[in-house]
Amino acid sequence: MNKFTISVIGAAVALAFNGGALAAQAISKEAYKSGQDKIAAEYKSAKAACDSLKANAKDVCVAEAQGKQKVAKAELEADYKPGDKARYNVSIAKAEAEYALAKEKCDDKAGADKDACVKESKAVEARAKADAKAAMQPAVASKPAKTTAAPATSKQQSPGAYVDDSVITGKVKMAVLEEPTLKSAEINVETHKGVVQLTGFVNSRADIDRAVVVARRVEGVKSVKNDMLVKGK
DSSP, X not given: OOOOOOOOOSOOOOOTTXXXXXXXXXXXXXXXXXXXXXXXXXXXXXXXXXXXXXXXXXXXXXXXXXXHHHXXXXXXXXXXXXXXXXXXXXXXXXXHHHHHHHHHHHTTSOHHHHHHHHHHXXXXXXXHHHHHHHHHSOOOOOOOOOTTSOOTTOOOOOHHHHHHHHHHHHHHHHHHXXXXXXXXXXXXXXXXXXXXXXXXXXXXXXXXXXXHHHHHTSTTOOEEXXXXXXXXX
């Protein structure tokens, strides 16, 4: 199986888990109920469209419809009751929806190829959930270095700085994950002392620019190093 890519299922641009800095305005109860009706209607329509398909193509279609419904419900809850926990639930819903869809697609394979496909899909789901959980953790401030500490050129990191970098990485991944324009991107994120490095493949130069902008907006990011490539070039 080729490297599995987490595709975003319709999310608003947001900086996830920035230390409670979300200032979203909760929607009204009427808007919430209207949203529920809309989600139900869209799911019914999407599922009906699957009826003309056969075999695994139909299963994949249904899984996609169910995944979109699950994510839409989580996003609606986040709009109704904004907060870090709500955004976390959205991220988990996306990870589970993507896994369910990917698993159905694996049924088109057989034998070892199918087993490898399912295993990789599950691994991607686990990583996505781990990233969401990491992004929920507050950054641990590192202690000030003594004047007699190692020279500034030392490559060693304090334990606090390491935790900070891991949290920044999680936040950047979640921000990229929730960016609608980066649906098919294969973007990897690494952080060293606040400097974020983006690698992988995207569909266009515009996607590269967007990913850099999204990463720069994340709290704690000092600078962004772009090593992404446009697919096919």
